[in-house]
Amino acid sequence: MMRRLMVSAAVMTAVASAGVMECAAQAPPEEGASVAVLPAPTAHWIFLYQLSSLGSFAPSSVTIFDGDAHKVLGMLTGGLGSAFALAPDRSAFYMADTFYSRGARGDRTDVVTIYDGKTLNPSGEVVLPTGRQLTAQDNATIGITPDGQLLLVANMTPATSVTVVDTADKKVLGQIELSGCVEVLVSGKRQFNSLCGDGSMLTTGFDDTGKATSQKRTAAPFFNPDKDPVYALPAIVDQTAYFVSYGGTVYPVDLATEPATPGTPWSLLSAAEAAQHWKPGGIQGLAVHPQKGWLYVLMHRGGEWTHKMPGVDVWVYDLKTHKRVKQLKLRHMADAIMVTQDDQPLLAAAMPFNPPSPGNLEFYSATDGKRLGAADGTTIAPFEHLYGF
Numbered sequence: 001m002m003r004r005l006m007v008s009a010a011v012m013t014a015v016a017s018a019g020v021m022e023c024a025a026q027a028p029p030e031e032g033a034s035v036a037v038l039p040a041p042t043a044h045w046i047f048l049y050q051l052s053s054l055g056s057f058a059p060s061s062v063t064i065f066d067g068d069a070h071k072v073l074g075m076l077t078g079g080l081g082s083a084f085a086l087a088p089d090r091s092a093f094y095m096a097d098t099f100y101s102r103g104a105r106g107d108r109t110d111v112v113t114i115y116d117g118k119t120l121n122p123s124g125e126v127v128l129p130t131g132r133q134l135t136a137q138d139n140a141t142i143g144i145t146p147d148g149q150l151l152l153v154a155n156m157t158p159a160t161s162v163t164v165v166d167t168a169d170k171k172v173l174g175q176i177e178l179s180g181c182v183e184v185l186v187s188g189k190r191q192f193n194s195l196c197g198d199g200s201m202l203t204t205g206f207d208d209t210g211k212a213t214s215q216k217r218t219a220a221p222f223f224n225p226d227k228d229p230v231y232a233l234p235a236i237v238d239q240t241a242y243f244v245s246y247g248g249t250v251y252p253v254d255l256a257t258e259p260a261t262p263g264t265p266w267s268l269l270s271a272a273e274a275a276q277h278w279k280p281g282g283i284q285g286l287a288v289h290p291q292k293g294w295l296y297v298l299m300h301r302g303g304e305w306t307h308k309m310p311g312v313d314v315w316v317y318d319l320k321t322h323k324r325v326k327q328l329k330l331r332h333m334a335d336a337i338m339v340t341q342d343d344q345p346l347l348a349a350a351m352p353f354n355p356p357s358p359g360n361l362e363f364y365s366a367t368d369g370k371r372l373g374a375a376d377g378t379t380i381a382p383f384e385h386l387y388g389f
Contacts, residue, residue, distance in 0.1 A: 036074075037118050041090050043342035043389055044068050048350060048361055049084050051383035062095070063378070067346045067363055070373040074120050078113065081134045083142035085151065086387060091117045092167070096132055096142050096153045112151060112165055124170045128163055130155045133182070139233050139284070139385055143184040143192060150210070152184045152192060162192070164210030173210025178202060183232055187239055187255035195232060199225045203259040214258065222262035223251050231280070231307070235288035235295055237319065242288070242295060244268070244280050246307040250295075250322075266322045268297060268315065277301045281309040284336035284385050289345050289366060293319045294326075296347065296366070298337050310335035314347070314369070328369035331362065338386035339366045346372070350384045 044067035051060055060082035064073040078084075079097030086093060093115040101107040110132045114124040133141045133156040141154040150173070151165040160178040165171070181194035181202040190213075194202045199221030205214040223230050223245060230251060234241035239256040240263075252263035269278055278301055280286075285298035300311035310333040316326035334349035345366035353359025361375040 035119050035121070038064070038073055038120070041117075041389060042066075042068070043340050044346055045073070045389060046338070046340075046346075046348045046361065046363075047084070047086070047387035048378075048380070049082075049385040049387065050380065051081060060095075060097075062093070065348075065361060065375055067340065067348060070363060070375050072375065072378070076115055076120055079111075083132070083153070084385075084387065085142045085144050086389065087117065087144065087167075088146055088148045090389065091148075092123070093117060093120075094142070094144065094151055094167075096128070098132065098134055112153065114167070114170065126165050126170050126172060128153060128155075128165075129172060130161065130163060130175060131157045132163070133160075138183075139387070140183040140185055143186040145186060146189055149208075150190075152186065154182060154184050156182065160194075162194075162204075164206065166210075173208075176204060176206060176210070176212045178204075179215075185234070185236070185241065185255065187260075191258070193241075193255050193260055195230075197225065199223045201253060201260045201262075203255075203257075205258065216259035218259050218262060222253060223249075223265075231286065233284070233286065235286045237288055237290045237293070242286075242319070244286055244297065246279065246305075248274070248278070248280055268317065268324075277303060279306060281307055281311050282335040282337070283308060283383060284338070284350075285311075287337050287339040287347070288319075289339050290341065291343070292345075295319055296328075296337060296339055298334065308335070310352075314349075326369070328364065330364070331371055332358065332360075334362075336384050336386050338388055340388050348386055348388075350380055350386055352380050352384065 046065040046067045048063045060078040062076040078095040079099045083096040095113045099109045110128040112126040116123045133154040143152045153163045155161045160182050162176045164173045166173050181196040183194050185193040187193050191205050200218045202217050206212050228245045228247045230243040230245045234243040241253045243251040248268040249265050251265050254261040280297050281300040282298040287296040295317045297315050298311050299313040299315050300309045302309050312330040314328040318325050332351045334351045336350040338348050340346045347364040347366040349362050359379045363372045
């Protein structure tokens with residue numbers, strides 16, 4: 001009896017399989033899949049860079065959000081510790097990527113990947129000859145010239161240099177040595193600035209062939225890196241960079257001159273606030289709105305070397321008077337902020353997953369701090385950065 005049941009089951013399975021195969025064979029041919037195209041970009045697009053997935057050794061990603069609709073528009077997946085840049089005309093996105101032949105080990109390959117600005121499809125790749133600066137993203141390890149023709153990628157082997165890439169011909173043009181200085185702050189059509197280990201700044205001019213035409217260093221350091229270091233990424237208005245120190249001092253530097261010209265430092269804090277241990281913090285704790293002339297600083301209360309701690313307080317300063325004009329309060333702890341550059345600016349705040357923080361991207365009015373909403377279906381990992389047009 002059992003044998004007959006087994007045979008009957010086998011026959012039924014065979015018949016059913018034949019029926020499925022026959023149905024599959026008779027199914028109409030699949031239509032060609034279409035490629036989605038991004039809508040026209042707006043000033044409220046937010047680009048969220050994440051170093052990895054919740055701290056694991058995984059590829060970096062960039063997620064594009066509509067800051068008004070609070071929804072995801074698309075995503076780019078890069079390599080390890082990627083650096084991200086936007087073409088000035090918004091036609092392309094660039095990621096400097098690192099890949100290993102065995103995932104987390106093996107032969108290393110560094111490339112610049114070029115993505116189409118509408119479809120997000122890769123449109124080109126340039127292999128880099130020298131090990132790029134593989135660090136947590138700080139927005140200054142890659143830069144693009146105002147005309148979009150040349151891409152600059154910072155290297156550290158541990159010698160420091162910059163690789164110049166032709167974006168149109170998709171090829172490496174040359175390499176510029178930096179002599180103990182790091183980072184790429186593009187400050188002119190063919191000029192960039194780099195911070196140096198002693199607290200000075202190097203200004204480099206270069207030509208269309210990727211060769212340095214001049215390099216000039218400030219006569220003296222403009223901050224003391226041993227006593228009060230500055231965050232590597234400043235807030236920039238026109239060609240003035242506002243570096244903020246871990247202790248809350250603002251160091252303005254005019255990048256239009258060659259070499260750069262340091263201005264007069266000023267403090268974010270009153271004596272009473274300093275005594276209460278208020279300090280700047282976060283992974284990306286500075287933002288600026290040039291039209292309003294406002295500097296946004298993510299603040300927290302902490303001791304020495306708490307410069308990466310998140311906070312819920314955003315203090316807003318008038319760059320002309322050096323006075324605080326607003327104090328905004330976030331709903332959750334954030335460690336990265338940015339402000340859109342339009343007449344009705346948004347303040348975007350990235351909140352990594354760390355209970356009770358939901359690990360989300362939230363949107364506020366950059367004028368009065370009113371919460372406008374949060375992105376849906378997003379979990380943010382530590383070491384993230386925000387970009388905008």
